[in-house]
Amino acid sequence: MTTMTTTLHDYWRSSAAYRVRIALGLLGIDWDSISVDLTKGEQRAPEHLARNPQGLVPVLDIDGLSLTQSLAIVEYLDETRDAGFLPSDAAGRARVRALAYAIAMEIHPVCNLRVARHATEASAGAITMEGWMRAFIAPGLEAFEAMLDDPATGRFCHGDTPGLADICLVPQLYNADRWGVSLDTMPRIRAIREALDTLPAVVAAHPDRHKPA
Amino acid sequence: MTTMTTTLHDYWRSSAAYRVRIALGLLGIDWDSISVDLTKGEQRAPEHLARNPQGLVPVLDIDGLSLTQSLAIVEYLDETRDAGFLPSDAAGRARVRALAYAIAMEIHPVCNLRVARHATEASAGAITMEGWMRAFIAPGLEAFEAMLDDPATGRFCHGDTPGLADICLVPQLYNADRWGVSLDTMPRIRAIREALDTLPAVVAAHPDRHKPA
Structure with missing residues (x-):
């Protein structure tokens, strides 16, 4: 689909990040992972807030975009990769x-x-x-x-x-x-x-x- | 669009129902309203649970369907009425x-x-x-x-x-x-x-x- 690196700002126990990992996996997309440790408050560090003012994971860097909100990301993947995550009707x-x-x-x-x-x-x-x-x-x-x-x-x-x-x-x-x-x-x-x-x-x-x- | 009656199971102070009222209004769709009084627990009455096992408002009866979850309803209206609630890209x-x-x-x-x-x-x-x-x-x-x-x-x-x-x-x-x-x-x-x-x-x-x- 794209030769750019796909990067997931992830936290292992975040349910929202977990959703995106499943979606990427179902699509066979490889990604680099950067851990944002929520127990250490890394989501409130200036560099993460610059990525996502909500101070949340996941953030997915893909196709030259930086996307937030797990379900918006999954719908984006569905629309751009014809993933079939949503039925046709x-x-x-x-x-x-x-x-x-x-x-x-x-x-x-x-x-x-x-x-x-x-x-x-x-x-x-x-x-x-x-x-x-x-x-x-x-x-x-x-x-x-x-x-x-x-x-x-x-x-x-x-x-x-x-x-x-x-x-x-x-x-x-x-x-x-x-x-x-x-x-x-x-x-x-x-x-x-x-x-x-x-x-x-x-x-x-x-x-x-x-x-x- | 359709000659069937559109019915909104509504509660005046529900934010989720309020969203659907705005969407219907932007589309110029007329609807009948049935109040489900959340302060009286009417959302947990058997007749409402049959409509929506989540015991929540809104429920929108439209096009012969009974739809729940306000954002799923708004996306449905967008897709079926070409509403422009979401951009084209x-x-x-x-x-x-x-x-x-x-x-x-x-x-x-x-x-x-x-x-x-x-x-x-x-x-x-x-x-x-x-x-x-x-x-x-x-x-x-x-x-x-x-x-x-x-x-x-x-x-x-x-x-x-x-x-x-x-x-x-x-x-x-x-x-x-x-x-x-x-x-x-x-x-x-x-x-x-x-x-x-x-x-x-x-x-x-x-x-x-x-x-x-």
Whole structure:
């Protein structure tokens, strides 16, 4: 597609960066990785704020552009690489985006480290990290499970090819595990996870593979 | 476009519903409104959960479809009505989506009534609604202001026609006012707001015009 280097400003445990790693992997795009350590506050360093005034990862340098916001990046990759992350019909695209946003707008932002930390600190410990995470991840995934009760659901969230909703689901399930949220009542999600776990791009994007030594 | 009735399951003070009202208005689409009173828990009634298992507004019935998630709805309207809510180039679309998500993923979900209430209740009052809202709205809008420091910004967030980012900005500014967040340090946002406030669709979508009697 391009001979320019693609660079991902990444953090191994960021769900948003994890989404972009999956998308790049599904497309077979190689990239250089630069770690922005969120636990050390590197996202607030002037050089990172110059890249992204929001002080967030990921930032993807590609095609001579510097892109922010994981879902904007995934849609960009889809549009410019004909990736099939979204179906070809408008109704299908609306369904896939709604599924993606049910995670990316309803669960993930609330369980962002910055937000959860603010809740625990501002509550002087009355709110625990675990309590906060579980209060939002469990019902959010239950709603997602109910949305999957639809004939359009296939091997993956929409049909039989992995797309935008799956790209959002994988990191959310990593976080569900991390915070002890059980998927016992969510058979559709469990089946899709099993299918996703067979994809090399999903395996390769796992946080453990991107943890700095 | 269609002779079927378009119905919006709406709540006057929901930012997400407010976005869809603006989009419908910009497109000149007439709609019937059904109020789902979030303060009375009507979003958790079985009939609403059948419409949207997430228990959220808006739900838009249009073209024989029942659509959820405000940004999925706005993108659907854009694609099916050639609305111009997103620019025609992929780089421009990535910028507009990043701006939209800087609000719709970084600020709004955290300041959702359900989340803010959980924070105040679980903290036994150590966290106040005002404190919570200000902690996230102010820095989020400051980052948005910095993102607008770009030659692509025009009379509106991207060029001279209102689009997806503007549709997200309007309700966020309503909430900034509501919670006493000052825009004094945000001249670009203030200028865009002034331009947006001249649009009949923006005026007509204002919560005060949709408050049940």
